[in-house]
Amino acid sequence: MPTGDDLRPGKALVLRLTGLVQSAFAARRWPEEARCGQDGPAGGAVPAGRARYAGEVTDPTRDSSSAADPRGSAEWADDLRLALQLADAADAISTERYCSADLHVSLKPDRTPVTDADQAVERAIRAGIEAERPGDTFFGEEYGDDGASHRQWIVDPIDGTANFLRGVPVWATLISLVVDGVPVLGVVSAPILGRRWWATRGGGAFSSEHGTAPLRVSGVSDLADASLSYNGLEYWRDAGRLDQLLDLTGRVWRTRAYGEFWSYMLVAEGSVDVAGEFGLEPYDMAAVIPIVEEAGGRFSSADGKPGPWHGSALATNGLLHDGVLGVVAG
Incomplete structure (x- = not known):
């Protein structure tokens, strides 16, 4: 090591x-x-x-x-x-x-x-x-x-x-x-x-804000208590999923559009519980996947497929993943 x-x-x-x-x-x-x-x-x-x-x-x-x-x-x-x-x-x-x-x-x-x-x-x-x-x-x-x-x-x-x-x-x-x-x-x-x-x-997974600290996702298990981050609405619209996003925003406690890598790092840190995006390329996702997963979270496409190859991302604390997929999947 x-x-x-x-x-x-x-x-x-x-x-x-x-x-x-x-x-x-x-x-x-x-x-x-x-x-x-x-x-x-x-x-x-x-x-x-x-x-x-x-x-x-x-x-x-x-x-x-x-x-x-x-x-x-x-x-x-x-x-x-x-x-x-x-x-x-x-x-x-x-x-x-x-x-x-x-x-x-x-x-x-x-x-x-x-x-x-x-x-x-x-x-x-x-x-x-x-x-x-x-x-x-x-x-x-x-x-x-x-x-x-x-x-x-x-x-x-x-x-x-x-x-x-x-x-x-x-x-x-x-x-x-x-x-x-x-x-x-x-x-x-x-x-x-x-x-x-x-x-x-x-x-x-680790971060360096105050020395080296391990990362751990949140323990939020109820979607009604969850914090959601997403990217621009136009990407959801272009993917034909804007209605699903709006449905999801009505089910969670809090929504913010932190966007970019930041949404996923906040999931890994336990500050956000769900992050989702469309309109992505492999280079947008490949680095964040091991960080989210090694922090105890789950990462997939918006349709539940593994890896950075499918143009969309859904990252959660793991506890909420299946429930969110049930809302946003096509």
Whole structure:
């Protein structure tokens, strides 16, 4: 099992990966009307989470917050070590670009935004995987899929790009390892929030807000007492499930649209009991699945199918899962 020293960010790896992308930012501009603020969000105020966390991860000689007391399955210890180092490199890049005046933004064919930060983070993580795990394949949101294999790394470089663009601090890098189609490792790193979550199959789930702490879902067993989080209503509408969502909201105690990775991490922490989304890709889900499940929860598609392959997600504390499926399943 890895120790704190074992999981200290690899100085050479982080420096090498961040150095690969520095020149990519030259002469790129983000249209003025799209920026969250030339001097940062809220008139130049730097979020407290950023000041606390980014200072740790951008100095590769220091421990990352997740490395102080790392835990996980010995079977996946080396892969977890690598994933955490890659998350450190990703955080160093993304925090530097967050609300930067020269951030470049473009639209992908599906009309969703992509920034030079998304692309740089994915290139850095891919470079690390190619160097450290040359036999593995890679699937990233921005540059696509190498093809399925026994071991495949699935990455969302910035989950919550729209938030990233607007100065909303709820965004994260998602890194997962999928073996024979099953996510066995997940790391979710949200540097502006000062938070990181991770899990390995059979090794438990942990977060780093105040040192290393194990995650555990809630014990809420009655849907009438449950807290529900969901994504945009348009995704439920487009999937033909808006009526089911509205039905579900009438059965629970509380609803909030936290969205993105945040909904699932709140389920894993026991702060939210049910989270559901449509309009998803494997890179949106693969990293969060082991975290939710190792915290004692259940994860499936909205129709009860396992894995990140079916375009929708339902995460619960486990006790409520069958009941929620009975409401939202097609």
